[in-house]
Amino acid sequence: MIARLVVAAIALALAFFVDIPEAGAEYADVVINKQAEKNGMRPVVFPHWFHRIRFRCKVCHAELGFKMRAGANDVTMAAIIDGKFCGACHNNDIAWSVEKCDLCHSGKRGLPSGIYGGHETSGPGRW
Numbered sequence: 001m002i003a004r005l006v007v008a009a010i011a012l013a014l015a016f017f018v019d020i021p022e023a024g025a026e027y028a029d030v031v032i033n034k035q036a037e038k039n040g041m042r043p044v045v046f047p048h049w050f051h052r053i054r055f056r057c058k059v060c061h062a063e064l065g066f067k068m069r070a071g072a073n074d075v076t077m078a079a080i081i082d083g084k085f086c087g088a089c090h091n092n093d094i095a096w097s098v099e100k101c102d103l104c105h106s107g108k109r110g111l112p113s114g115i116y117g118g119h120e121t122s123g124p125g126r127w
């Protein structure tokens with residue numbers, strides 16, 4: 001019984017570790033790779049729908065100043081750590097914090113900025 005549990009726990013842990021590196025982009029994810037790879041980090045995969053169902057559009061697209069176009073934003077880590085862009089929430093308060101580099105920088109190397117999986121909202125007034 002105990003042995004079984006241990007095996008299950010190890011399998012789970014492995015699944016977890018195998019999953020984290022090099023995540024591909026999924027349906028309607030936005031890859032942000034204007035500066036990441038140039039600066040030695042893997043591209044950022046931003047799960048747009050995961051966030052859209054939790055927050056109003058205007059939180060990010062008005063208050064936080066994200067332009068509604070994939071690849072249109074100039075985001076630096078300094079700004080994020082300063083509480084701007086992703087850092088308004090990823091601050092150990094609303095969501096986990098910036099030290100978890102790999103959770104954001106999870107893209108395969110070489111992925112260009114853009115939307116993956118086909119659901120493009122086509123911009124203001126058309127979603």
Ligand code: HEC
Nearest residue numbers: 032033034035036039075076077086090098099100101104
């Ligand atoms: C909450 C999400 C998130 C986390 C966590 C995160 N980053 Fe980033 N990071 C971004 C985004 C978004 C960009 C902009 C990417 C682009 O435009 O290519 C970025 C850009 C960068 C850049 C290039 C721009 C610059 O400022 O030099 C570097 C280097 C970087 N991150 C390093 C890190 C390191 C190291 C960590 C962990 C200590 C980390 N990041 C954690 C989201 C994150």
Ligand code: HEC
Nearest residue numbers: 030051055056057060068069070071072073120121122123
């Ligand atoms: C948690 C923050 C956040 C929320 C909430 C959010 N977005 Fe976004 N949105 C982003 C980011 C980040 C990008 C990518 C910007 C980039 O690539 O530079 C983006 C990209 C977009 C784009 C361009 C890509 C595409 O799919 O065509 C559109 C349009 C868009 N958002 C519309 C919306 C709408 C409509 C809502 C509400 C239903 C919404 N967003 C909610 C952060 C957010």
Ligand code: HEC
Nearest residue numbers: 044045046047050055059085086088089094095096103104
């Ligand atoms: C308005 C608040 C807000 C902003 C802005 C925001 N996030 Fe998040 N994000 C969240 C919350 C809340 C979660 C869920 C955290 C949890 O499960 O503990 C989350 C989860 C995530 C996840 C994990 C999704 C999953 O499947 O579990 C990733 C990756 C992520 N955010 C990346 C980003 C990046 C990159 C940016 C900036 C481009 C960003 N977030 C901006 C609130 C935000």
